[in-house]
Amino acid sequence: MSYPMRWDLDALFRGGSESSEFKQFLGETDAYIQKWIERDQSGLSVQALVPVLETLRARQRHAGAFVSCLVAQNVKDKQAALLNERIQEQSVQAQVLQLSLEDKLRQLSDEEFQALLETEELKPSAFMLETSRSRAQDKLDVEKENLATALAKDGYHAWGTVYNEAVGRMEIPFEEDGETKRLSAGQLHNRLSSTERDVRKRAFEASKAAWSSEGPLFAQTLNHLAGFRLKLYEARGWENVLKEPLDSNLITEATLNTMWETITKNKPKLMPYMEKKAELFGLDTLDFFDVAAPLPVKDGERSTVPYEEACELIITHFKKFSPKMADFAEMALRDGWVEAENRPGKRPGGFCTNFPLAGESRIFMTYDGSMSNVATLAHELGHAYHSWCLKDQNVQSQKQYPMSIAETASTFAEMIVADALVEEADSNSMKTMLLENKLSRSLAFFMNIHARFLFETRFYEERKNGMVPQERLNELMEEAQREAYEEKIASYDPNFWASKLHFHITGQPFYNFPYTFGYLFSLGIYGRALKSEQSFEEAYIALLEDSGSMTAEALAMKHLDVDLTKPDFWQEAIDVVLGDAEEFVKK
Structure with a gap:
């Protein structure tokens, strides 16, 4: 097909x-x-x-x-x-x-x-x-x-528009195949997933130079976005900068704190995985651009997957869990719901957006064949399936769910494919590579996103006292990364606050912790699916159908019988990752 x-x-x-x-x-x-x-x-x-x-x-x-x-x-x-x-x-x-x-x-x-x-x-x-x-x-x-x-339209939201347009104009010089190419931010970002360390390192240095050069402008956009929010919060009498993101994600601060505390307690157990990965790279310690990188490919083994093969692969593995989800994915991929072409002029990143009046979605990404791209495609199809399950709800408000729960369906779909790929690997080295790819994404949720959360929390506190200059933003970013990674990597990315679109999105402050919440929530659901002696398909659909009609805590209690303000559920989910980490270290 x-x-x-x-x-x-x-x-x-x-x-x-x-x-x-x-x-x-x-x-x-x-x-x-x-x-x-x-x-x-x-x-x-x-x-x-x-x-x-x-x-x-x-x-x-x-x-x-x-x-x-x-x-x-x-x-x-x-x-x-x-x-x-x-x-x-x-x-x-x-x-x-x-x-x-x-x-x-x-x-x-x-x-x-x-x-x-x-x-x-x-x-x-x-x-x-x-x-x-x-x-x-x-x-x-x-x-x-x-x-x-x-006032927000031409004040607050306008700064987000300035950021997007500035990023869209960026053309970053990069030496490749004997010539200097001018890449978009999204194309350069894909080079950071290269299996060749030299390519990653050069892409990282090119990225740092480009974002540092644009830093003065992006420091303005970030400061003014935060300044608008803080003035509005002050007028409303809101002292806690997390009030808006917690409300919009329909979770309590107690749940959020318990999640981060449980993750932090378990971070030392992930260090052997990071040390083993450094060893396989021939390094003493990973650099920032190594943390999410794929392992080197052995001779005779491939590191890329053609797009059509990736589509077939995802459909096949979805079917083992849920025939309905597989049928949906086949329809979406066949009927042109996905923009995956690797070409200049596109914005960086990926997303899924829903068209409620048509009962359809559209998925955006730039596919270059990496295992990371395969995971992204599965991830975004998970989002689309979530919306598909809600399309027949009575009213629009029942079809809209918070970002925290949205990330559950996407990472659940990603887990199905990641686990299946590891199990079906035809060599030990390929199995190790795929297991590591799965773990590196877990590490991003536990450490990279934790760094984003720490940075944004501290930035907002400093912004209450006035503009935070570019140099201080760099310091805050590196401090947050050092803490989140527990000083276990050799270099950091102080310009990350400028390059990450999520810090500049006006529709959702603190566009970070919902990813980790959704990831762990999906792991908890996935674990139950694996243990279930009966088909979990209908139970999963029922959970998604309720996602626009209750808080995250109520959803978890109704469908999983767990209290999210207690560490038990979060530890159970993290244990799945720790099991993968132990298996990887033994290889």
């Missing part, structure tokens, strides 16, 4: 950024918003506002997904950038209705609110109403919140 490497966006809106269909769609959304914001808000009931907001959520998610695809596939698409501005403006206007709803909910007594939730038409939106009412208690009055949202 043939699997295209370029996605099909015309099936959603024909014509790309010049699409007349899409412009009509945006115009209809504009008209719908105006119809309702021009109404006297005091005269609108909760029952009237809820279906309007559910409709708008679906339309805005659909439009936003399309534009994010346009921008990602061609960072120089100026028309796509303009469309993004228009969508942000619609979001500002729609927020008037959301804040109106929150204000009405805030004014209800507990008894009145409970009676409202019992009405038949609002039952599908009950969880959204509960979270909206809870969040409303800690916000400013409606007029001030509306003003903050309006």
Whole structure:
């Protein structure tokens, strides 16, 4: 079967950024918003506002997904950038209705609110109403919140746009095949996964030079993003900078702290793995650019997988766990849901975005054949399957799940493929290489992402006292990396705060710990699937179907019977990784 490497966006809106269909769609959304914001808000009931907001959520998610695809596939698409501005403006206007709803909910007594939730038409939106009412208690009055949202478009979100456009323009010189090539940030990043250490080292040095050169601009974008957030938090009376990310991820600080504490306690048990990897590289100690690198390939063994073979491989291994997930993956890969072509002009990284009105998703990445790329493809297909399982839910709010749970489905899919590859390796050296690839991704969740979390937490505390200069950002980043890796690597990347898009995303502060949460949560689910004597497929689907309708703690208690504020579950999940590490060291 043939699997295209370029996605099909015309099936959603024909014509790309010049699409007349899409412009009509945006115009209809504009008209719908105006119809309702021009109404006297005091005269609108909760029952009237809820279906309007559910409709708008679906339309805005659909439009936003399309534009994010346009921008990602061609960072120089100026028309796509303009469309993004228009969508942000619609979001500002729609927020008037959301804040109106929150204000009405805030004014209800507990008894009145409970009676409202019992009405038949609002039952599908009950969880959204509960979270909206809870969040409303800690916000400013409606007029001030509306003003903050309006100012954010050209203040807060604009800095994220500046960062994205600057990264998109970057052309980094890199010596390769006897010539100097000018690579995008995404293409250079792929060189860091090379099996050749010299290539990785040169790519690392080229990357450091490029991001350091752009550092003054990116120090501005990061400081102003954080400054906007902190001023808004201060006005609302929020002292804890984690309040917003915890709320949006639907987890408690107790759960987050328990997770990090359990990881930190177990880090020393991973050091023998890192030492063994250094030994296989012929090194005393790993450098930063070695930590996630694949092991050298022996003569006669390959280090890359052609795209179509990777697609077949993923489908085959999904099927052993879940025929439904395998059928879904085959459809998505066959029908042009994936943009994988390795070409210049694309943004770095990978993502999956959902089109709720079509019941489809689109996956973005740059595939170069590495084992890491195979894992990324499986990861993003896991995201897409999650959305697929929710497509028939009654309302849009039930289809939207927090990032913490989103990363569960993706890493679960990744684990299925990683384990299968290790088990089916046809030589001991290949098995060792694949096992190490699996472990290196685990290490990223435990150490690299922990470093991001430590950096961002400390940066925000310093930013409360004023602008944090580039040099200090570098110091904070290296300090965080040293702590997260427990001083066990030979070099660090002080410019990582500039090169990592996640620090500059405006839609989600602290875009780091949900990855680790989702990874360990998925390991816990995966462990239960392996132990289950019956098919785990339906139980897994049931968990995904509930993911937009309850907190992470409630989801874990209902489907796994575990308390996430206690270390037991986290230790059980980490033990899976420690078992892999012990096996690797023995080889």
